Amino acid sequence: MRVExxxxxxxxxxxxxxxxxxxxxxxxxxxxxDSRPGTEWARFTRKTMPTDKLYDTLDEEESYSxxxxxxxxxxxxxxxHWHFVTVxxxxxxxxxxxxxxxxxxxxxxYLPYSWSILPTAWxxxxxxxxxxxxxxxxxxxxxxxxxxxxxxxxxxxxPFQILTGxxxxxxxxxxxxxxxxxxxxxxxxxxxxxxxxxxxxxxxAVHLMMIGLWGWAQLNALMILxxxxxxxxxxxxxxxLIVAIVAVHVAATVWSLKxxxxxxxxxxxxxxxxxxxxxxxxxxxxxxxxxxxxxxxxVNGKPPCSDTYKVMAVHNFVDxxxxxxxxxxxxxxxxxxxxxxxxxxxxxRVLHNCVQGWSSIGEWGGLPMRDLLELVKPLPQARxxxxxxxxxxxxxEPSAEAEGQFYEILDMSLARHPQCLLxxxxxxxxxPIKHGAPLRLRIENQVGxxxxxxxxxxxxxxxxxxxGEGMGGWREDNVYYDKDLSV
Amino acid sequence: MGTSGSAxxxxxxxxxxxxxxxxxxxxxAQKDRVLQRVRRTRPRCCACGxxxxxxxxxxxxxxxxxxxxQDAYMVALTCTNPACPVPHSGITLHGSAFLAE
Numbered sequence: 001m002r003v004e005x006x007x008x009x010x011x012x013x014x015x016x017x018x019x020x021x022x023x024x025x026x027x028x029x030x031x032x033x034d035s036r037p038g039t040e041w042a043r044f045t046r047k048t049m050p051t052d053k054l055y056d057t058l059d060e061e062e063s064y065s066x067x068x069x070x071x072x073x074x075x076x077x078x079x080x081h082w083h084f085v086t087v088x089x090x091x092x093x094x095x096x097x098x099x100x101x102x103x104x105x106x107x108x109x110y111l112p113y114s115w116s117i118l119p120t121a122w123x124x125x126x127x128x129x130x131x132x133x134x135x136x137x138x139x140x141x142x143x144x145x146x147x148x149x150x151x152x153x154x155x156x157x158x159p160f161q162i163l164t165g166x167x168x169x170x171x172x173x174x175x176x177x178x179x180x181x182x183x184x185x186x187x188x189x190x191x192x193x194x195x196x197x198x199x200x201x202x203x204x205a206v207h208l209m210m211i212g213l214w215g216w217a218q219l220n221a222l223m224i225l226x227x228x229x230x231x232x233x234x235x236x237x238x239x240x241l242i243v244a245i246v247a248v249h250v251a252a253t254v255w256s257l258k259x260x261x262x263x264x265x266x267x268x269x270x271x272x273x274x275x276x277x278x279x280x281x282x283x284x285x286x287x288x289x290x291x292x293x294x295x296x297x298x299v300n301g302k303p304p305c306s307d308t309y310k311v312m313a314v315h316n317f318v319d320x321x322x323x324x325x326x327x328x329x330x331x332x333x334x335x336x337x338x339x340x341x342x343x344x345x346x347x348x349r350v351l352h353n354c355v356q357g358w359s360s361i362g363e364w365g366g367l368p369m370r371d372l373l374e375l376v377k378p379l380p381q382a383r384x385x386x387x388x389x390x391x392x393x394x395x396x397e398p399s400a401e402a403e404g405q406f407y408e409i410l411d412m413s414l415a416r417h418p419q420c421l422l423x424x425x426x427x428x429x430x431x432p433i434k435h436g437a438p439l440r441l442r443i444e445n446q447v448g449x450x451x452x453x454x455x456x457x458x459x460x461x462x463x464x465x466x467x468g469e470g471m472g473g474w475r476e477d478n479v480y481y482d483k484d485l486s487v
Numbered sequence: 488m489g490t491s492g493s494a495x496x497x498x499x500x501x502x503x504x505x506x507x508x509x510x511x512x513x514x515x516a517q518k519d520r521v522l523q524r525v526r527r528t529r530p531r532c533c534a535c536g537x538x539x540x541x542x543x544x545x546x547x548x549x550x551x552x553x554x555x556x557q558d559a560y561m562v563a564l565t566c567t568n569p570a571c572p573v574p575h576s577g578i579t580l581h582g583s584a585f586l587a588e
Contacts, residue, residue, distance in 0.1 A: 054551050305554040311577045314546040314563040316507060319575055396553065430507040433551055437507065 001106065002224055004097050010245050011090040012200065014082060017070035017249065019197055021079025024064040026057055026356035029194055030187040033351060034294030035358035041191070054434055056299045057356050058399035070249070071256035074401070076355065077480035078256040081267040084487065087165065088274060094158060101154075109140065110150045120144030133213065141222075146210065153203055157196060164193040170353040171486035174284035174419075174445040177351075186351055186359040260480040264471065272484055279486035284419040284444035288349040293427060294360040297352070299434045301406075301453055302397050304390040309454070316430075317438040326386075326460035329377035336438050339367050339424060342375065348419050348444070355447040355485065364442045365425030369415045372422060372458075378412065382460040385410045386467055387441055387452035393474065402478035408452045409464045409472045409483070410443065419444045422455070447485040449475050509551070510544040513562070513585070518542040520585040521562050525578055532566040534573035540564040545586075548579065558582045 027044035030036070037049065045062045049055045066072030070082050101107045120137070121144040127134035134143045142150065166172050166179075167189035173180040183189035211219050221227065221234030224241075228234070256263050303309065312320050317336050325331035334342075347365040387408050394403025414420060421442040424431050431437045436453025443451055450473070464472055472483030506512070513521070521542045531538055543563030548555040558581045566574040 052550065052557060053553070302553060303551055305552050307577075310546065310548065310552070310561050310579075311563075311575060313507075314510065314544060314561045314577045315565075315575045316510065316544075398553070432507070433509055 001097065001100050001104070002226065004093055004100070005223060006241050006245070007093050008090070008097070009241075010248060011086050011093060012204075013245065013249065014070065014086040014252070015090060016197060016200065017068065018079045018083035018086060020064060021069035021072065022076065022083060022357065023194065024062045024069055024074070025076040025079075026060060026354070026358050027062045028060070028358075029191050030358075031184070031191065033185040033187055033292070034296065034360050035187060035298055036294070036296050037298075042194075054299065054302060056301055056397075056399075057354060057358055058300065058397065061356070061399065066253050066257070071253045073257065075256060075260065075480070077475070077482070078260055078263055080355075080482060081263055081271065081480075082252060082256070084271045084275075084482075085267040087162075088270065091162060097154075109142065110147060110154055112147055112151055117144050117148060121148045149203065149206075153200075157199055157203070161193065161196040161200070164189045164196060168193065168353075168357075169279060169487040170351075170447055171279040171282040171445040173351055173353065174286055175282035177286050177288070180351070186353065190357055261469075264476075264480045264482070268482055271482065275484050275486055279445075280413070280484070282445055282486065283417050284348075284350065286348065286350040286419070286444060288351065288361050290349065290363070292361045293349060293363055297360040297362045297426070297435065298354070298358055300354055300356075300448055301391060301436070303433050303437075304392065304454055305396050306390065306392075309390050313433055313437065320438050320456075322439060322455065323457040324372065324376050324460075325457070327379040327382035327462060328460050329379060330375065332376055336424060339422065339439070342367055343371050345425065346421060347425075348421065348442070350419065350442070350444045353447050355449055355481065363427050364421055364423040365428070366421045366423035366439075366442070368418065369420040369422060369441075370418070373415060376460070378460050381462045383412050384461050384464050385412065385415055386459040386461055386464065387455050388457040388459065389452050390454040390456050393478075400479075402474075404468075404474065404478070406452065406454075406474045407468065408441075408450055408474065409461075409467065409476075410441070410450070414443055414446070417443065417445070445486055449481070450485050506544065510546055511560075511586075512544055513542060517545075517585050521578065521580065524580055524584060525564065529578065532568065532571060532574075533576065535566060535568050535571040537566045537568035537571055539567040541567060546577075547582075549582075555579075556581070560586075 023044065028040035029042040030040050032039065045060065047060060049060065061074055063074040064072050069079065071078045124134040124143045124145040136143050137147060164183060167183045168186065173186060180186055180189060183192055217231040217235040218228055220238035221229065221231060224234060224237055320336060322334045322339065345365045346368050347363055349361065349363045352360050352362060387410065389406045391406040392404065393400040393406055419442065423440050423442050424438060426432060426435055431440060439455045440453040441451040441455065464470060468474065469477035471477045475481040476483050522540065525540055543565060545560045545562045548559040548561055549557045559579055560582050561577040561579050564576045564578055
């Protein structure tokens with residue numbers, strides 16, 4: 001348990017810094033699921049958005065310093081990798097800690113079992129406010145407020161952060177819509193997760209202050225070595241441990257900034273095992289009521305600035321064609337009218353989760369991907385679908401920090417989900433240009449960027465190692481996002 | 488593409504879909520003004536050389552597209568030559584050039 005304390009320090013600080021990196025990508029907090037611009041209750045940015053030109057949430061992203069965020073400098077992909085790999089380690093450490101806590105009887109130290117601790121804790125607070133140290137509880141190493149605080153952090157705050165974090169997973173939200181409602185919706189969970197972060201920061205500050213007041217060397221001797229033998233040794237050992245933790249942070253930051261691809265591969269290897277096993281089976285079962293539809297659905301991505309696209313748009317996309325080919329028995333080229341005629345449209349009212357943290361609820365109408373699969377008959381070796389779009393990020397999306405045609409890879413298993421949809425309608429009207437007209441993908445247990453917009457071709461492939469950089473999509477290839485985006 | 492430019496599209500297909508909300512339906516006088524501009528800036532179809540166009544709807548480009556001026560619209564043009572391989576095209580105009588009464 002003494003070792004676990006320092007492992008916990010490492011994990012919690014990594015979680016805080018990587019969490020701030022994730023917050024930086026959309027530095028605004030909302031109460032309602034629609035994340036409507038101007039309704040944020042907290043903002044950590046001074047950027048103002050134009051009213052006369054379409055902007056998207058990439059334009060709202062902030063670049064924070066590496067001192068506060070891991071790795072800093074607008075690297076959400078890296079921040080997510082560190083956050084998720086650390087949370088796996090943190091949960092495992094926490095489980096081991098709980099087991100040890102209850103098998104060794106140490107829980108008596110932290111878990112109060114008498115209401116009398118409340119007035120004692122209040123008196124302790126008053127004593128601290130008068131710049132004196134309160135007495136310890138009889139026969140215990142902590143005073144009343146300390147015991148109460150540790151209990152709150154160990155048994156409430158830590159599980160709270162895990163639960164509110166899980167409530168932000170698109171797969172969890174899609175499969176258990178009631179669970180996200182439990183936290184006041186997607187933005188409610190995000191807000192509570194942020195307040196949990198603030199609580200952790202407050203705890204750490206007061207915890208360090210308390211150790212300083214009660215005797216840094218002595219308490220570290222007891223905590224690290226179990227006994228007070230040499231205060232000098234205990235002091236320097238604690239400093240050495242802190243330096244080691246800082247060194248890990250520096251190494252993680254430098255590694256992420258200098259070699260993000262290797263971080264993506266190494267951490268992604270660990271994270272994806274858990275994600276595919278735990279979250280992939282979660283199929284979307286969302287049916288929000290019409291009253292839940294966001295009055296203004298946020299936008300991510302800008303329409304293709306090509307003459308070809310504009311001409312198609314002004315002619316209501318009658319000249320647009322969807323080519324479906326690759327490893328299929330029956331390659332097809334479809335017009336929008338063909339898509340509509342294939343079967344009665346399927347509609348779904350669902351929560352859209354952006355990788356940046358904002359959300360909106362919309363009703364999407366279109367052709368279930370399963371019907372397209374039935375039409376084109378994928379060959380047995382086809383394992384993924386590559387969605388090629390008309391968007392060129394170098395031309396259309398200055399905030400994207402990379403160039404080239406946008407594409408995304410989807411696993412065949414996801415394409416068979418009942419709410420995997422090729423959407424040509426939104427909220428009962430033709431799919432708006434800013435949301436991907438004439439056709440976009442909806443896959444409701446993944447984050448938003450996976451849902452390619454302005455689609456022009458779908459290619460069935462057996463592997464994607466030869467597409468782009470081989471990481472599974474434009475964002476995976478260029479900004480080091482993770483491919484399986486169920487969280 | 489700046490204003491008063493033009494662009495050609497692909498082959499002919501009937502419109503069967505609902506008109507999308509981004510499009511502005513033009514009335515007679517507005518269409519006439521567009522045709523006058525077409526005759527001045529691009530009198531011939533770039534696909535078949537035809538000289539007659541039908542003016543369709545207008546799409547406000549200024550808000551949606553990064554590369555467009557604030558007041559830019561694209562107006563749909565359809566070449567009336569039945570043999571034209573690429574009948575659909577468009578012309579980019581300032582709104583003030585054809586919307587004003």
